[in-house]
Amino acid sequence: MSGFKLNFLDHVAIRVKDVETSALWYEKVLGLKRHQLKEWGAYPVFMLSGTSGIAIFPANTKDPAIDSNSKNSKIDHFAFNLTREDFVKAQNEFTELKIAYEFQDHYYFHSLYIKDPDGHKVELTTLMVAESSFYKTDTYE
Numbered sequence: 001m002s003g004f005k006l007n008f009l010d011h012v013a014i015r016v017k018d019v020e021t022s023a024l025w026y027e028k029v030l031g032l033k034r035h036q037l038k039e040w041g042a043y044p045v046f047m048l049s050g051t052s053g054i055a056i057f058p059a060n061t062k063d064p065a066i067d068s069n070s071k072n073s074k075i076d077h078f079a080f081n082l083t084r085e086d087f088v089k090a091q092n093e094f095t096e097l098k099i100a101y102e103f104q105d106h107y108y109f110h111s112l113y114i115k116d117p118d119g120h121k122v123e124l125t126t127l128m129v130a131e132s133s134f135y136k137t138d139t140y141e
Helices: 019-030 084-096
Strands: 011-016 033-035 045-049 052-058 078-081 102-105 109-115 121-127
Touching (some): 011 019, 019 052
Parallel strands (some): 011 052, 078 121
Antiparallel strands (some): 033 045, 045 052, 102 109
């Protein structure tokens, strides 16, 4: 057990073919806000909701392509948590925008899975039980 406590997931870094296309997608589809720091130059482009989000970097398209269906070592997906009300709103918006999504019932959570322009799997998830039924902090500390 470490002597420190993590507060929250800050960001996940992804590599994309077209930074601007991806930034616009995350802004339009998930409502993330763009943050670019002049001190860091053109990259990364942070797309945030509050203090959590993604950092977008350009891909090296000269490297061999990775099979997006592979279950080998890689990030499988990353998730954003929503209230139940916002989860329903997201479902309705995806349907209206004709964005394909997969719904999964994980008992404790309901989740929607979508793919960004580069095929990264993004999960939107909402807690379906009392918070204390899943997040038993005394068990984890």
